[in-house]
Amino acid sequence: MLIIQLDEIKDAGLLLEGSLPPEEFPQLNALGDDGFTRFTGPVQYRLNISRIADMIEVRGEVESVVELSCGRCLERYTMPFSTNFSLAFARQLPDCVDDDGEEIELSAEELGLTLLEGDELSLSDQLQEQVLMALPIKPLCHQDCKGICAQCGASLNSEKCSCQEPAFDTRFASLKNFKVK
16 A cells, blocks of 8 residues: 655655555456456556645656457567556645636546545555556557457467458348449
8 A cells, every 4th residue: 555644745745666566456456357467567656746735746657567468369468568647636626716707616526636535645546547547458469460360260470271251241232232312
């Protein structure tokens, strides 16, 4: 758990560097249970925490190494990743006014803020979220991955299978030249 006492954040800011095992993050563990994703190294972080008026700003970077299954050929591959992020925390929402001077009500989410409670700041959930957002939605072992044959399951990256292309369905062939006036 990465918990910071708010008293530790002085005017000059606070710089934190370290690493945490992926087992410390429940959602990263859940990813490992699916068999497609496995973290092979710790989650390393560098955080610069500073006070700006009544808010706390966290600028940081997280990086790690993950083993994934390719979305096309199902081959396992290792991918290092790194992402930068910026977060803002506040004890209460600031007053917001529009161009006419009228007060408007915005939520913490709309302002890009996370509300603080108590005298400590827990960053474990935010680090976990940044790692999850850095992972590819559709992992590919390489951009030119050819995938697997839909008929025999052979990896088209390493061999050319002898399967023939499926025959064209001729039931709708007569509609090919059909035009609506």
